Amino acid sequence: MKEFDYIILGGGLSGLSLAYELNRQGCLKNNTLAILEKRKKYQKDKMWSYWDFNNNKFKSCIEKSWNFFDITYNQQSISLSCLRSPYRSINSQKFYKFIINNLNKNKNIHLIKNTKILSVKKNIITTPNQTYKTKYIFDSLIAKKEKSKMYQHFYGCEIESKKNIFNSASVQLMDFDCEQNNGLHFFYVLPFSKKRALIETTWYSKKIKEKYKYKEEISRYLLKRKISGKIKYEEIGAIPLRHFPLNDSSLNHIKIGTAGNMTRISTGYTFQAIQAFSENLAKQLKLSGTINLPLIRSFKYKFLDQILLSVIERNHKVMPKIFFHLFRNNTSKTVINFLSDRSSFIEDLKIIISMPKLIFLQNFFIFLYKSIVKTINK
Numbered sequence: 001m002k003e004f005d006y007i008i009l010g011g012g013l014s015g016l017s018l019a020y021e022l023n024r025q026g027c028l029k030n031n032t033l034a035i036l037e038k039r040k041k042y043q044k045d046k047m048w049s050y051w052d053f054n055n056n057k058f059k060s061c062i063e064k065s066w067n068f069f070d071i072t073y074n075q076q077s078i079s080l081s082c083l084r085s086p087y088r089s090i091n092s093q094k095f096y097k098f099i100i101n102n103l104n105k106n107k108n109i110h111l112i113k114n115t116k117i118l119s120v121k122k123n124i125i126t127t128p129n130q131t132y133k134t135k136y137i138f139d140s141l142i143a144k145k146e147k148s149k150m151y152q153h154f155y156g157c158e159i160e161s162k163k164n165i166f167n168s169a170s171v172q173l174m175d176f177d178c179e180q181n182n183g184l185h186f187f188y189v190l191p192f193s194k195k196r197a198l199i200e201t202t203w204y205s206k207k208i209k210e211k212y213k214y215k216e217e218i219s220r221y222l223l224k225r226k227i228s229g230k231i232k233y234e235e236i237g238a239i240p241l242r243h244f245p246l247n248d249s250s251l252n253h254i255k256i257g258t259a260g261n262m263t264r265i266s267t268g269y270t271f272q273a274i275q276a277f278s279e280n281l282a283k284q285l286k287l288s289g290t291i292n293l294p295l296i297r298s299f300k301y302k303f304l305d306q307i308l309l310s311v312i313e314r315n316h317k318v319m320p321k322i323f324f325h326l327f328r329n330n331t332s333k334t335v336i337n338f339l340s341d342r343s344s345f346i347e348d349l350k351i352i353i354s355m356p357k358l359i360f361l362q363n364f365f366i367f368l369y370k371s372i373v374k375t376i377n378k
């Protein structure tokens with residue numbers, strides 16, 4: 001049996017971000033850490049994008065930053081600026097390389113790849129070839145039985161064209177001028193240059209599609225806009241839009257990442273919350289040597305996201321118009337602050353006021369009813 005002071009289960013975004021922060025803040029000078037990861041090697045598998053208020057925490061991993069973004073609905077487009085908090089894309093390949101190089105410099109850190117975690121019982125972790133023991137477990141794994149009612153699911157491909165066809169100054173955040181059957185649907189375009197862009201077809205719905213269906217949607221999108229070129233990279237994903245029960249977690253077994261409810265269930269954004277959580281946890285550990293769980297997100301976002309998600313689930317066809325008006329009737333600062341967990345009370349009010357009252361009230365009462373039934377059944 002091998003023993004470490006800390007063990008991180010899963011060396012993905014949250015596992016590596018936490019390891020990086022623990023190391024950066026000096027928590028691993030005299031303590032050992034193992035990261036147990038099932039993949040054999042790291043390669044580009046995601047492009048993490050977000051509005052960056054922290055100014056270049058992972059400077060060398062940025063693929064591109066933009067100061068503008070567009071929303072399109074009913075053949076109308078609005079262009080909004082985000083100079084104060086640029087929209088940034090982090091290339092996962094660069095990120096993995098940067099973090100792993102950094103961790104490799106500390107002999108107390110062991111990234112153990114090609115290791116599938118089979119079971120976790122109290123402070124004992126079992127893998128096919130080894131058993132591990134630790135004081136603290138940071139766990140980013142989602143149990144197979146944990147399904148979600150709603151997913152944000154998508155497929156994207158990076159196209160490289162011979163001609164200058166993309167507007168590289170602005171991100172197409174949501175283009176709703178597309179099929180809206182069986183879920184909320186939009187296209188998302190990250191133009192890295194005039195010739196190269198990641199184009200994604202994104203859905204909010206209960207059912208994840210087969211890959212060829214997303215590819216057909218992308219083909220139609222490209223054909224309509226007369227875009228042609230070579231596919232350089234593909235990404236596919238399904239983010240569960242739900243809060244996971246954290247019953248199993250304790251101060252010695254802490255859930256992190258999507259498994260630790262760091263995903264905004266209305267948007268799928270997770271990157272920033274993972275960074276804030278990792279920084280705060282490492283800070284606490286350094287200052288006091290113990291862990292008091294840092295708050296991930298205030299109740300107001302959880303509550304408002306539940307209502308928004310309920311509207312998406314029941315009335316997805318009205319959502320393109322709602323999103324369009326949300327961006328058109330508020331300043332970009334207000335909406336970005338709201339989507340990035342940093343809105344003030346006044347900004348929250350502005351967001352709430354700009355929503356259609358009847359639909360949101362109906363869904364508020366549905367949410368209230370379900371919460372009461374759940375409490376009674378407990």
Ligand SMILES: Cc1cc2nc3c(=O)[nH]c(=O)nc-3n(C[C@H](O)[C@H](O)[C@H](O)COP(=O)(O)OP(=O)(O)OC[C@H]3O[C@@H](n4cnc5c(N)ncnc54)[C@H](O)[C@@H]3O)c2cc1C
Binds near residue numbers: 259
């Ligand atoms: C394709 C894609 C694009 C996304 N884009 C964005 C974005 O633009 N912005 C944003 O904010 N969020 C985005 N997200 C959401 C979120 O940021 C990511 O899902 C992020 O990777 C979540 O981090 P995590 O650590 O929770 O999970 P992961 O990064 O998936 O890490 C979990 C790790 O655990 C390992 N693992 C799983 N099971 C085992 C096991 N049994 N034994 C050992 N290891 C195991 C996996 O191999 C993986 O490395 C995206 C998600 C996906 C899927």
